[in-house]
Amino acid sequence: MASSSSSRALLFFFALLSLSAVSCFAAERNEEDPVLVMDFYRDTCPQAEEVIREQVKLLYKRHKNTAFSWLRNIFHDCAVQSCDASLLLDSTRRSLSEKEMDRSFGMRNFRYIEEIKEALERECPGVVSCSDILVLSAREGVVRLGGPFIPLKTGRRDGRRSRAEILEQYLPDHNESMSVVLEKFADMGIDTPGLVALLGAHSVGRTHCVKLVHRLYPEVDPQLNPDHVPHMLKKCPDAIPDPKAVQYVRNDRGTPMIFDTNYYRNILDNKGLMMVDHQLATDKRTKPYVKKMAKSQDYFFKEFSRAFTILSENNPLTGNKGEIRQQRNVANKIRD
Numbered sequence: 234m235a236s237s238s239s240s241r242a243l244l245f246f247f248a249l250l251s252l253s254a255v256s257c258f259a260a261e262r263n264e265e266d267p268v269l270v271m272d273f274y275r276d277t278c279p280q281a282e283e284v285i286r287e288q289v290k291l292l293y294k295r296h297k298n299t300a301f302s303w304l305r306n307i308f309h310d311c312a313v314q315s316c317d318a319s320l321l322l323d324s325t326r327r328s329l330s331e332k333e334m335d336r337s338f339g340m341r342n343f344r345y346i347e348e349i350k351e352a353l354e355r356e357c358p359g360v361v362s363c364s365d366i367l368v369l370s371a372r373e374g375v376v377r378l379g380g381p382f383i384p385l386k387t388g389r390r391d392g393r394r395s396r397a398e399i400l401e402q403y404l405p406d407h408n409e410s411m412s413v414v415l416e417k418f419a420d421m422g423i424d425t426p427g428l429v430a431l432l433g434a435h436s437v438g439r440t441h442c443v444k445l446v447h448r449l450y451p452e453v454d455p456q457l458n459p460d461h462v463p464h465m466l467k468k469c470p471d472a473i474p475d476p477k478a479v480q481y482v483r484n485d486r487g488t489p490m491i492f493d494t495n496y497y498r499n500i501l502d503n504k505g506l507m508m509v510d511h512q513l514a515t516d517k518r519t520k521p522y523v524k525k526m527a528k529s530q531d532y533f534f535k536e537f538s539r540a541f542t543i544l545s546e547n548n549p550l551t552g553n554k555g556e557i558r559q560q561r562n563v564a565n566k567i568r569d
């Protein structure tokens with residue numbers, strides 16, 4: 234009897250010892266930030282990626298241009314410091330939100346992201362971050378538009394602040410020099426072919442006349458293909474566009490709704506709308522890749538997937554940084 238109770242005590246002692254060893258390990262691990270992983274929601278919300286896929290499909294059926302928005306979102310969120318869904322936040326009394334800035338001009342469909350968030354909240358409340366929703370909806374948007382499916386890691390957490398004042402530091406303007414653009418992408422670990430592939434996103438969607446009139450008035454930019462000019466002038470008839478008139482030109486007049494290599498043939502043909510598009514096809518650092526992507530969809534998709542993955546992993550908040558935002562457009566209330 235005595236021996237069995239003492240061995241039980243010994244067992245208990247060892248159990249305690251191993252427990253404390255485990256918690257020591259856990260504490261050690263918490264000190265460095267956890268990394269993004271494949272299928273982060275495997276246990277907590279196994280349907281998460283499927284729910285996002287279904288919602289993106291349903292929204293695309295109703296409004297095709299939602300897919301353009303999801304694709305543009307990943308650039309405007311991830312390239313600005315971190316993929317932290319700060320792009321989705323509304324302005325507060327203390328800070329102006331990123332989406333109110335001129336660099337975000339034309340961004341649309343934010344309220345439909347809310348529908349995706351709500352679908353996930355119904356399924357697994359408080360589990361899936363807005364930043365993972367933003368990144369995965371971009372991925373699904375690309376698929377809807379005819380692009381490649383890109384496997385991505387998850388586990389991003391949401392930032393609590395949107396900071397309009399740092400936007401211009403990170404996002405190039407429509408007429409930025411190629412040197413500055415290359416530098417900004419290099420800072421994220423995206424190389425020249427990666428940049429060329431990502432700008433292939435301008436194979437869909439639109440550009441408003443405010444970003445184009447400087448190439449049309451007072452004189453037409455001689456670098457523009459003369460065959461494309463009448464169309465642009467028709468779409469943008471005023472040197473100073475009426476801000477309420479929503480005047481724009483489609484980025485790729487040939488296949489405006491399809492994510493394809495037509496963009497590269499257009500820019501080689503001097504039909505690129507923005508100066509950055511035009512320069513991509515003329516700068517000697519980027520032109521060789523433009524030519525290669527114009528010829529090979531496989532090469533374009535491969536480089537796009539690689540660069541998209543790097544962009545999607547730019548400086549994420551993980552572990553106990555940030556939060557799981559309850560609502561798409563406002564940071565959680567701090568409870569005390």
Ligand code: HEM
Nearest residue numbers: 301304305308338339405406407431434438439440441444
């Ligand atoms: C040098 C980098 C870039 C610049 C200067 C730039 C600039 C712009 C501008 C000015 C527009 C027109 C907005 C409007 O008038 O409504 C636009 C549209 C768009 N951009 Fe970019 N962009 C860049 C890179 C990217 C990247 C990397 C992506 C995605 C991977 C992207 C995706 C899009 C999409 C999808 C649209 C169409 C949006 C719509 O139709 O609603 N852009 N971009």
Ligand SMILES: *[C@@H]1O[C@H](CO)[C@@H](O)[C@H](O)[C@H]1NC(C)=O
Nearest residue numbers: 406407408409410443444447
């Ligand atoms: C770029 O275009 C903006 C107008 O959108 C203009 O204010 C700015 O001066 C231009 N920058 C360059 C380098 O041409």
